[in-house]
Amino acid sequence: MRILPILTLLLIPILCIAQEPIISGIVLLKSKNPIANANVFIEGSYDGANTDSLGRFSFKTSLSGVQQINVTAIGFQSKQQRIQIQDSLFLQIILQADERSIEEVVVRAGQFKVGSQANAVLSPLDIVTTAGSMGNIIAALDKLPGAQIAGENGRLMVRGGDPSETQTYINGLRVAQPYTASANGMPVRGRFSPFLFKGTSFSTGGYSAEFGNALSSILNLSTDLNLAEAKSDISISTVGLGLSNTQRWKNSSLSFNGTYSNLAPYLKLIDQRLEWTKPYQQANAEAIFRNKGEQHFFNLYGAFTFEKFAFKDYDLNYDQQVSTGIKEKNIYLNSNYFRYLPQNWKWELGGSFGYSDKNLDYYNFQIPTEEYSSHIKTVLRKKENSQLQYSFGAEHFFQKVDEQFQNPDNHYAHGFDRQLLSGFAETQYTAFSKLFLTLGARYTSDLKKQQSIEPRAALGYEINSKHQMSVSYGLFHQQTREDKAKFRADLPWQQAQHYIFNYTFLRKNQLLRMELFQKDYSQLIQYDSSLPTFTSNYQTNGYGTVRGLDFFWRDSKTFKNFQYWISYSYTDAIKLERNYQTAVQPDYVAKHYFSIVAKYWYAPIRSQLSLTNSFISGRPYHNPNLAGFMQSNTSVQNDLSFSWSYLLSQQKVLFFSLTNILGNKPVYGYEYRSTPDQNGHFASRAILPNAKRFVFLGFFWTISNNKKDNQLDNL
Incomplete structure (x- = not known):
């Protein structure tokens, strides 16, 4: 009992x-x-x-x-x-609507938002359905003012800064290797699938104290903070196959995505400038796990990519066809934890890890390179009321690069390992109902001898519900990038100061942004050779000034089922850097950059049609056969691209895209032989794209309980 x-x-x-x-x-x-x-x-x-x-x-x-x-x-x-x-x-x-909510109203000078925010410039669908972008996030951002992409490398450049001056983040955590594998003359793509991200914050300058170690720009990609719905996606295209599946439970979801790309069939149909001996192949697998509770959200993302290709191309210095081959393995992990605490506090904790193993074979030498990187970050945020919110946090960066140079006669080792520790704080305050003030500061130390304190400030004024003005200021530092740090990692940090004035007109389905900016550089890296090498003499006496105007107009109101946006950038850049003999406009900067994007949904044939036209003024280059320095300019570039999305049914999409419809022949610059001939003349050849056009045809099928679901977001 x-x-x-x-x-x-x-x-x-x-x-x-x-x-x-x-x-x-x-x-x-x-x-x-x-x-x-x-x-x-x-x-x-x-x-x-x-x-x-x-x-x-x-x-x-x-x-x-x-x-x-x-x-x-x-x-x-x-x-x-x-x-x-x-x-x-x-x-x-x-609850009552808060018309003075900081997050919903303020447009910060220098920052573009993509997503569902009231001040978002583009939606996620806009990013991936823009003709010519081919689902590449980086290529789509090229259609925003302030951004430029050099055709010969495909990397993002912002307001007169070279590609190394832009840092990429996922959920606030750094991505050390944001681009696919590449060789000289081959443009890269963004490494990550666009469907993973529901929001994008693209800063062209004056960005928050939460981010650092970038002289020009921050691109922060945000995953969805909601559980994914159960579904499967199948894609078949002219360049490969893709399959994804999502499982959903009460409080969790798990998504897998796998793609395989092989350009061999495509290269047989489209003429190429290069002689491909092993056409480009890529295998990619990624997974994302989400868990959501009443007061928390956990996100774990992992990706593995394997790439390989080989080709032959004429080399002026060897005066013959030279073989280039690349094999690369890349691993990236990203994890975030968010916790809602009492009294409107929010705690964020995250970490990322990256590993790259790349082997370059060129002519008769090999360059195997390994890179390890990690980033740990914690942030506390507090929204005191509708007028005041603030945040503070700390983060640690680690990076190690090990590069070998091997040929039959020599073996050299280069590399470095380094770390950064940073702390930051920022507050946003609304005064007098229409005045918005943001103040922040960032402290960074390399735990050895270098450190910096960087003030950041932004002031916005709401003239009325449709018109706003804002100004931003920031001081920014950046470590020596990998291509030089492997020879001299101890160089003083480069520095830039940003000054930005913004005017914004915003109403439903219409947006106008105009910005004036100036960026002052100091301590830029110089070297005394054609390319940075271990024998180069490095200095940090360089300087520069970039001034300009950005214009953006978007309209999806005037015409039914039709939207368009117009971007224009004027960039006046003068910099003394690299191996330049004097301060000049860099060879990677175009003064004028114009694009117009138009999209039309034609219901009778269930189709979305998109046209993009880009105009780029000539870029300077140095011709050693002429007197002076950087005395020549390339011709103007004009590209007209087209895409067509056709709904066979609500969940079956046929997608076609064609770049450079007019068949123009852009010249990105010229390369010269390092030594002259007997007459003192340097032989040269134009730097051209590998093919005139890129043609893409794909079929995308979604299988889910939500019969309105399809893959238009991915195209």
Whole structure:
């Protein structure tokens, strides 16, 4: 008979749990429309929940007596309500729209947002359906003012800065290798699939104190903070195959994506300038796990990529066809944890790890290179009220590069390992209802002898609900990049100061942005050879100034089912850097950069048509056969591209894209033999694209319970 008392003791905790009161209810506007993703919690506890799409919430609590319920939601005034907990309660909570919400209203000078924000310039769908982008995030950003992409390398450059001056992040964590493998004269692509990201923050200058070690720009890609829906995607195209699958449970989701690309069939149909001995191949596998609770979100992303290719191309110095081959393995891991704390605090903790193993075979030598990188970051954020919010955090960076140079006669080893420790703080305050002030600072140390303090500031004024003005200032430093750090990692950090003035006109489906900017460089790296080598003499006496104007107009209101945007950049850059003899316009900068993108949805044939036209003025280059330095210019480049998305059914899409419809022959510059002939003349040849056009045809099929789901977001 002792069993009964024992069972009673075992059941007491269960009965206590079962008797915990349940706090449930609904959060609404005065109009009775529900408010999704509102945070409802009992102050001073972890008890709470977020509202669903119908504004409903429900959670258990072990608390009793008089408590305070707090309700917060972005874009709405927060609310506090006293409740008496005895038994379960049902609450109906009404929030008022907050027309002065910092996150929703302020347009910060130098920053473009892509996503669902009120001040977003483009949507995620815009990024990937722009003709000529071919689903490449980097190529789509080229259609925004301030950004340029050199055709010969495909890397992003911003406001007179070279590609090394832009850093890429995922969820605020650095990506050391954001591009696919490449050789000289071959353009790269962004390494990551665009469908992973629901938001993009692209800063052309004056960016937040949360980011550093970049002289010109930050590209921060954000994954969705919601669980993925169960579905499968199949893609078949002229360049490869793709398959993805997502499984969804109550509080978690797991997505797999695999692609295989092989250009061998494509290269047989399209003439190429290069002689391909092993056409480009890539195998890519990635997975993302998400877990979401009432007060937390966890995200783990991993990717593995393998690439290989080989080709022959004429080399002026060897005066013959020379073989180039590349094999590369790349691993990237990215993990984030978000926790909502009492009193409107939010804690973020994240870490990333990257590994690259690359082997370059060129002529009769090999260059195997390994790179390890990691980034750990923690941030605390607090929204005090609709007027004040602030954040502070710390982060640690580590990078190690090991490069070998091997040929039949020599073997050299180059490389470095280094680390950075940074702390940052930033506050945003709304004064007098229309004045928005952001102040921040960042401290960075290499844990040896170099350190910096970088102030950041932004001031915005809302003239009325449609017109805003803002100014930004920032001081920025950057370590020596890998191509030089492997020879001299101890060089003083390069420095730039940004000054930006912005005017924005924003109303539903129309946006106008104009920015004036100036960027002052100091301590730029110089060397006394044609390329940086281990025998070069390095100095940091370089300097420069970049001034210009950016213009952006977007309209999806004037014409039904039709949207377009116009971008123009004027960039006046004068820099003394690299092996330049004097301060000049760098050979990677075009003064004038213009593009227009137009998209039209034609319902009778279930099609979206897109046209993109880009105009790029000539870039300077140095001709050793003429007197002076950087005395020549390439011809103007003009590219007209087209894409067509056709819905065979709601979940089956046929996609066609064609670049350079007009068949223009862009010249990116000229390369010269290092020594003259007997007449003192340096032989040369033009740097050209590998093919006039790129043609793409693909079939995309989505299988899911949501019959409106398709892969238009990926194209």
